[in-house]
Amino acid sequence: MPTSPSSASPLPADTSLLDRRRHVLGRHSPLFYDRPLHVRRAEGVWIEDTDGRRYLDVYNNVPHVGHCHxxxxxxxxxxxxxxxxxxxxxxxxxxxxxxxxxxxxxxxxxxxxxxxxxxxxxxxxxxxxxxxxxxxxxxxxxxxxxxxxxxxxxxxxxxxxxxxxxxxxxxxxxxxxxxxxxxxxxxxxxxxxxxxxxxxxxxxxxxxxxxxxxxxxxxxxxxxxxxxxxxxxxxxxxxxxxxxxxxxxxxxxxxxxxxxxxxxxxxxxxxxxxxxxxxxxxxxxxxxxxxxxxxxxxxxxxxxxxxxxxxxxxxxxxxxxxxxxxxxEDLQGNARRVGAHIQAGLQRLASRHDLIASLRGRGLFFGLELMRDGRPAAGEARRLINDMRDRGVLISRIGPQDNILKMRPPMPFSIADADLLLSTLDSALSDL
Amino acid sequence: MPTSPSSASPLPADTSLLDRRRHVLGRHSPLFYDRPLHVRRAEGVWIEDTDGRRYLDVYNNVPHVGHCHxxxxxxxxxxxxxxxxxxxxxxxxxxxxxxxxxxxxxxxxxxxxxxxxxxxxxxxxxxxxxxxxxxxxxxxxxxxxxxxxxxxxxxxxxxxxxxxxxxxxxxxxxxxxxxxxxxxxxxxxxxxxxxxxxxxxxxxxxxxxxxxxxxxxxxxxxxxxxxxxxxxxxxxxxxxxxxxxxxxxxxxxxxxxxxxxxxxxxxxxxxxxxxxxxxxxxxxxxxxxxxxxxxxxxxxxxxxxxxxxxxxxxxxxxxxxxxxxxxxEDLQGNARRVGAHIQAGLQRLASRHDLIASLRGRGLFFGLELMRDGRPAAGEARRLINDMRDRGVLISRIGPQDNILKMRPPMPFSIADADLLLSTLDSALSDL
Missing domain, CATH: 3.40.640.10 (Type I PLP-dependent aspartate aminotransferase-like (Major domain))
Known part of the structure; x- marks a missing residue:
């Protein structure tokens, strides 16, 4: 019977968590963002990283009624x-x-x-x-x-x-x-x-x-x-x-x-x-x-x-x-009301930012299609998502061309949360 | 858009839990025992039914380290x-x-x-x-x-x-x-x-x-x-x-x-x-x-x-x-020690009960093959399992002929639990 331990190549003590993860789960195990988010806790529509910084969650539908409700x-x-x-x-x-x-x-x-x-x-x-x-x-x-x-x-x-x-x-x-x-x-x-x-x-x-x-x-x-x-x-x-x-x-x-x-x-x-x-x-x-x-x-x-x-x-x-x-908590009603508020705000952004080619979605699920010079702007979408992360707002992207911003927050998303999303997106689009 | 509710045929208020279950999950959703066990809580190696009766769990490997540890x-x-x-x-x-x-x-x-x-x-x-x-x-x-x-x-x-x-x-x-x-x-x-x-x-x-x-x-x-x-x-x-x-x-x-x-x-x-x-x-x-x-x-x-x-x-x-x-809790060691104790006890049962054709398994996982007149005793196995349930001990059966008693308790199974299993099985075999 073989008795050799599987950890044939022990990692140095100062190996980063990311490298340890790649070593044990493989380098293809998916991670979001160019700089992965190292998370510690979450509550409602907020996720906190290990440095104590809070991020507005406009991506996750798994914590549907709010993180750790x-x-x-x-x-x-x-x-x-x-x-x-x-x-x-x-x-x-x-x-x-x-x-x-x-x-x-x-x-x-x-x-x-x-x-x-x-x-x-x-x-x-x-x-x-x-x-x-x-x-x-x-x-x-x-x-x-x-x-x-x-x-x-x-x-x-x-x-x-x-x-x-x-x-x-x-x-x-x-x-x-x-x-x-x-x-x-x-x-x-x-x-x-x-x-x-x-x-x-x-x-x-x-x-x-x-x-x-x-x-x-x-x-x-x-x-x-x-x-x-x-x-x-x-x-x-x-x-x-x-x-x-x-x-x-x-x-x-x-x-x-x-x-x-x-x-x-x-x-x-x-x-x-x-x-x-x-x-x-x-x-x-x-x-x-x-x-x-x-x-x-x-x-x-x-x-x-x-x-x-x-x-x-x-x-x-x-x-x-x-x-x-x-x-x-009437979360379906909240999705309708806050969804309409975001929809209107995204329409205003679309009228000011040429990059936005279309607005999609229903309730609390939005897509913003980005096009530049008549072509899908996948590179811009990627930069924007990473920039939004740095600004403290978590979104992602979808679609065959990877050029549609995906916004799908937990359901107890408030009008104030919506306004923070809209203003952050406005700044990020302006600075792109 | 259709608006009719799905519960087209509301059940009478006094419908039994079993009938309600069949109505919403279907009659093929598997249940153990001729008289299904209606459970309320569990702890360690014990499951309690809604009448407050406790059953020794000699079947479940899902609560591996003990129910609700x-x-x-x-x-x-x-x-x-x-x-x-x-x-x-x-x-x-x-x-x-x-x-x-x-x-x-x-x-x-x-x-x-x-x-x-x-x-x-x-x-x-x-x-x-x-x-x-x-x-x-x-x-x-x-x-x-x-x-x-x-x-x-x-x-x-x-x-x-x-x-x-x-x-x-x-x-x-x-x-x-x-x-x-x-x-x-x-x-x-x-x-x-x-x-x-x-x-x-x-x-x-x-x-x-x-x-x-x-x-x-x-x-x-x-x-x-x-x-x-x-x-x-x-x-x-x-x-x-x-x-x-x-x-x-x-x-x-x-x-x-x-x-x-x-x-x-x-x-x-x-x-x-x-x-x-x-x-x-x-x-x-x-x-x-x-x-x-x-x-x-x-x-x-x-x-x-x-x-x-x-x-x-x-x-x-x-x-x-x-x-x-x-x-x-050294549960692997416990499986070895208590397993050996059960193994020895089952050997003694096998020497006294002709129905037992063979003893199988390792650690805390046992099979008792039942044969009558040189043929697989599936009917006896079924009766025995239901009888053991009535006596407060939960076991099941396996094998192509459905004639092998399956005993696979949570891992913190003690010597005292083992003795209760053995004595109950002895009585049930005698009374079969």
Whole structure:
């Protein structure tokens, strides 16, 4: 039996935390910013670094109801000190959370299957869709990300993944009215034709469509302005061909868009499966899906699905506490009100800074597209993000050209926070 | 936009918790026992139901260092109230935990990638193996379970899964000396031949082997007595063909086998990748893998892998606290000592009860094979498990024939707990 310790090359005592991290987690483990932020604590919409400097968080949707919200932390600690076990025993908290969660959806989405991560939720949704439809084909958008499993990597178009794109996957370009010169209906029709082409292309290869999987806010894609009716037409085409529509609510969900609890509710449709992730547990690994009871039943009769940690009493207590806060602090209403305030402020910035080519988003999720001389200004976006970090405001960027500033703060973002964001962004744009 | 609430059929107010659960989670969501246990709290090795009755937990490995261990709960609460965010910022706890974790492995396993669940860990291990080897083929045992993703379902032989078995998967039967009449070496040779056949069968279909994936204690399979050298030969054959060996430590890992920290250390080999799950976070969703730095680097240079919740400051604080308790309370030594005591006691039971056909396991993980008239006694095993539950002791069963009692208590199981298990089992066997 080998007995050599793995730490064959001990690091010098003065090795920096960054170098120690690279040594044990690898140099590809992602970090934000040219100068990574070394964090110590966080509260509400503020993150503090190890030097005691505070940063306004305009990026993180994981701490959905605010970093370290006391009501959520209290629920976590109380349940973790009483019982933390899988769901193969009966427990009130598990059932109560699932009931509260499904009650926020439209009929016939009345049954839940819980997981730990959004990846697991999308993976399970595709398993169900394939089982229910008997098909294998998947349609995704041409710049999307839905998770880190091999199956989802094969359908990933918005990140490097060696598995992409598998023969059973087709990608379609999400229509965006932002720079469209013609009639909205013409763009919608062009999108419908693309989806129909994708279906025909799968069928031509002998592959039946199982599902079309979209984030209905198209967050990774850069928050495009989708023409009215376009998504509904596309979903009808896929359903006509026997496929399901899966809405990935990891980013738009849980009230972020302000007008609705779930992103899909901005459209005139109800998905066949809705998947959820990040914000559900305010940082605790809680995710899942809701769908029609007959789909759960059909799948469960053939597949024994079990997820050890998913929806356990601790996760359920945390999930319920998050719903408490969303309701109790009217965070969906806050997203609508503060979102409108930011929207108006960003419009003013756009009128003063030529770099801003368009403004996108809904509720508390914004994109600012940067263009210079008619070309995507990815370099400027990168400089701006790093400069904003130095000025104490955390944002990021999205989109196929990496030139759309991404602003997606925790939900208790106030008017004062919004004004600080706007004034800092104004200065940074002026000094760029 | 549809506005109908999903709860189209409200349940009567007096609906039982079990019926409410079935209504919202589905009737296939797994529950233990003919009469499900309705649990309220737990501490150490004891679970209490809603009637205040206490049950000795001889089943759960998720609460590895004991249910609701105060040191672990304290670490969880402290960190959750300070900062709970992904790993795209620098944080000490994340690096420190990864360093402590890899230090428990043999060279060259010195780099970690953290995930939330064992399924995610095995899914990632297979992605890495496929990328590193360029192959697609997977070899598993003929009665195994490694996770709930589509990719792992395609390699699942021990549970119902509609995806099983995919064309790139081959299953081999794990050799068991328990009822073997010949020479151990002959059984080892037969196994080696089976593995070589699996490799040839893949190659004949134009599939290069990527990995052989085993739980080295073969927990789902029923804890067989593997002949000395058999696994080592099999691994050599797979490596010779260009494949990796992945050890799934979800069940044997973290000191459970008593003699070793990791199950693979009972053999004369070091895996290429080791995956971990359930016990790592004592109930908190924490899992991951360790492997060689060059594998992480090769994969990371082509695939952008990120797992939002994985190894965040809270998960890392919890993981470190679990390691503290394992070391501080010498739980590996306890597994060895109390395990030997139980082993001896089960031997005595076997000599008195004809139903017991064999005794299996290591450390604090036992299997009792039940046979009647030379046939697997699955019905008796089921009755016994339910009877033990009624007597206040929680156990389960495993194996292809469902006739092997599974006993795998939390690690702080004492001699007194062991004696209670043994006497209760003795009575239950007598009364069967």
């Amino acid at each position: 006391p009501h959520v932390v209290e629920a976590l600690c109380r349940q973790a000190s009483q019982l933390n076990i899988h769901t193969r025993y009966l427990h009130e908290a598990v059932v109560e959370y699932a009931e509260r969660l499904v009650a926020t959806f439209d009929a016939p989405l009345s049954m839940a299957m819980l997981t730990c991560t959004g990846s697991e939720a999308n993976e399970l949704a595709l398993r169900i869709a394939r089982f229910v439809t008997g098909g294998q084909g998947i349609i995704v958008s041409s710049f999307s990300y839905h998770g880190n499993t091999a199956g989802l990597a094969a359908a990933t178009t918005g990140l490097p993944a060696p598995e992409a794109l598998a023969p059973h996957v087709r990608a379609v370009e999400i229509p965006d009215l932002t720079h469209w010169q013609g009639e909205p209906a013409a763009l919608a029709a062009r999108f419908a034709e693309q989806v129909a082409d994708a279906v025909r292309s799968l069928q031509a290869d002998g592959i039946r469509p199982a599902a079309m999987l979209f984030d209905t806010l198209f967050s990774t894609e850069g928050l495009p302005a989708v023409p009215k009716g376009a998504l509904e037409q596309a979903v009808a085409i896929v359903r006509q061909a026997g496929g399901l529509f899966i809405a990935d609510e990891v980013q738009p969900g849980l009230g972020r868009t302000g007008d609705h609890m779930w992103g899909y509710q901005a459209y005139d449709l109800v998905p066949d499966i809705v998947t959820m992730g990040k914000p559900l547990g305010n940082g605790h690994p809680l995710a899942g899906l809701v769908t029609r009871p007959d789909h759960v039943d059909a799948f469960g009769s053939k597949a024994l699905y079990f997820n050890t940690f998913a929806g356990n009493p601790v996760s359920s207590a945390v999930g319920s506490a998050v719903l408490d806060v969303i309701e109790g | 105060p040191h672990v709960v304290e670490a969880l609460c402290r960190q959750a109230s300070q900062l709970n965010i992904h790993t795209r910022y620098l944080h000490e706890a994340v690096v420190e935990y990864a360093e402590r974790l890899v230090a428990t492995f043999d060279a060259p396993l010195s780099m970690a990638m953290l995930t939330c669940t064992g399924s995610e860990a095995n899914e990632l291990a297979l992605r890495i193996a496929r990328f590193v080897t360029g192959g697609q083929g997977i070899i598993v045992s003929s009665f195994s379970y490694h996770g709930n993703t589509a990719g792992l379902a395609a390699a699942t032989t021990g549970l119902p899964a509609p995806e099983a078995l995919a064309p790139h998967v081959r299953a081999v039967e794990i050799p068991d000396l328990t009822h073997w009449q010949g020479e151990p070496a002959a059984l080892a040779a037969r196994f080696a031949e089976q593995v070589a056949d699996a490799v040839r069968s893949l190659q004949a279909d134009g599939i290069r082997p990527a990995a052989m994936l085993f739980d080295t204690l073969f927990s789902t399979e029923g804890l067989p007595a593997v002949p000395k050298g058999a696994l080592e030969q099999a691994v050599a054959i797979v490596r010779q063909a260009g494949g990796l060996f992945i050890a799934d430590e979800v069940q044997p890992g973290l000191g459970r086998t008593g003699d070793h920290m990791w199950g693979y250390q009972a053999y004369d080999l070091v895996p290429d990748i080791v995956t971990m799950g359930k016990p790592l976070g004592n109930g908190h969703p924490l899992a991951g893998l360790v492997t060689r730095p060059d594998h992480v680097d090769a994969f990371g240079s082509k695939a952008l892998y990120f797992n939002t919740f994985a190894g965040n400051p809270v998960s890392s604080a919890v993981g470190s606290a679990v390691l503290d308790v394992i070391e501080g």
